[in-house]
Amino acid sequence: MAYLGIEEMFSGPSADVRKETKAGFTALEWSVIALAKKDSIGSLKAPGRVSRAIGTVFGLGVNSRLAEPRLEMLRRLAVYAWRRGYALPAAEVSAFLKAGFSMGQAEVLVASVTGGSVGQLAWKVAA
Template sequence: MAYLDIDNMFAAPVCARASHVEAEPKAGFSALEWSVIALAKRDTLRSLEGTSRVSRALGSLFGLGTASRLADPRLEALRRAAVYAWRRGFALPMAEIERFRDAGFVDAQLETLVVSVTGMRVGRLAA
């Protein structure tokens, strides 16, 4: 039985064919990013809202600190997505997904984040 490679009809060196294969998008995180995800577990959804002057004043008066934002915008986008993942699972707002993507992350990383936090997979068959 013969095999016809329709994508590569004409003979080409094997190394040339391999160069056209696109790399899979990175689905993991660095150690620093994993630590941001772990630290986001103790943050609440309220920590994602902006704080007013009155709430900051009352917080300092009664010793109630607020979670501060991270200085790096990329890590802050990751923290925000992680807080939603810890609290709501796969139910992330579209604005947060866009912020996550705009920070340079890919959808595979978002799925890795939510799966690692919740332990659930989309489309997993019940046994």
């Protein structure tokens, strides 16, 4: 006698499939993308000892880094998208994917920032 899993026939896609097809962001993630517009590429580098000291003494040098690593990775890619459009560093895209985001989300991010169409990112990732 064969077994037919009726519950599994009508359930939605597995968690892996849903994760791969998700191409949107939460409201918090969209706010991180919007806030990244004011950041420069220089904000992605760790501040040196001298700049930290000057910032402490004179109250300069606002730290743009986010405490949550996943949101910080989103901010980093958003800064590159705001400043360079589709020319994203391959290392940043790889780190973005390792942080739990999908390539579809990267495409939506860049397309929304640049006003371009989704589907162009795969061949425009800079080395």
